Amino acid sequence: MSNYTLAVIEGDGIGPEIVSSAIRILDKVAPGRFTYKPVIAGGKSIDIHGVPLTDEAIATCKNSDSVLLGAVGGPKWDTLPGHLRPERALLGIRKELGLFANIRPARLYPVLKGACPLRQETAEKGFDMVIVRELTGGCYYGERGRKQDADGNTIAFDTETYNQTEIDRIAKVAFELAAKRGKKLCSVDKANVLESSRLWRERVHEIAKSYPDIALSDMLVDNAAMQLVKNPAQFDVMVTANMFGDILSDEASQLTGSIGLLPSASLSNTRCGMYEPIHGSAPDIAGKGIANPIATIVSVAMMLRYAFTMDAEAERIEQAVDKTLQAGFRTGDILDNGTTPLGTKAMTDKILEQL
């Protein structure tokens, strides 16, 4: 049986707590199949090496079959200059590994309808969407800086830039995904204002010509933020730029009951991707042992499916999570049923029992 190497970045805050849960699950569904290579990145790397991401860390990720990440960042490093912040590690890995496609599924578990903050009849309908977020372009990577104008006024700028190739390749990922799902794609932009969005829209429609079976619609991002709350069931696959996808996916996550539930896969054109929850290092609950481990656990399921075609193992994990929630077990972030909340480890134990 093949043995894969997995670069593991625990990161900061709740990172180590949720990653250790996910590794326990992985070891149970795929015993002996993975060799773990710990990688220091983010705040921890700043403390040890003085920089958020070392060449060695990048090399380890590149030489692994896949990367699993908890989260990076925290108040301790918030006053550092931009290029030295922990978040730079994440941006650096995404760029270095060419992880341009970020897949963020957001579905309402039927048993968690009561945890959805929307009107009861809206929650009752449920939803199951995937946000495809462009991950290595836009204003995250455009020219940025500060300067003074003639009056000595300080100006700060971040540039939203997209080229045709970047848009085409993310659009293709989204169309391919829509073809395997409900055959509906909504492209979200701000084409009424931004030139980069107008190119985005043009190119998405060009790529659409190769996918005649997919119903494509365009939506402005402000409307999309509203429509998500009004009627999330209308969305199947959504494709959007880096920053819009960041914001809309956090919004969608809360509709599922908690950001602690949502996984993500960051993919390149090669097999090696990065898998991580969409949430951050949650400094407000770090070290308390109460973080919800589900987002990271189902990120591992995504990894098994996308990187290793271990679909059966991925399904086992997802079903174990479903059954655990159905059995009424909850962490403190999704208290819809008045039960006593479980901590990270106890919730992981319950999921392991279902495997």
Ligand SMILES: NC(=O)c1ccc[n+]([C@@H]2O[C@H](COP(=O)([O-])OP(=O)(O)OC[C@H]3O[C@@H](n4cnc5c(N)ncnc54)[C@H](O)[C@@H]3O)[C@@H](O)[C@H]2O)c1
């Ligand atoms: N992928 C990443 O590494 C990543 C992603 C987002 C934010 N961050 C960083 O994390 C730090 C904190 O950011 P933030 O507070 O804006 O966002 P956050 O996602 O860390 O937390 C937002 C809220 O959600 C809660 N939450 C998040 N994950 C949870 C979980 N698994 N279980 C229960 N509750 C959970 C937190 O307690 C907090 O109240 C910042 O430094 C930010 O840059 C990192």
Ligand SMILES: CC(C)[C@H](C(=O)O)[C@@H](O)C(=O)O
């Ligand atoms: C921490 C930050 C750089 C990151 C992003 O904005 O991409 C995070 O919010 C995410 O959603 O993965």
Ligand SMILES: [Mg+2]
């Ligand atoms: Mg985010």
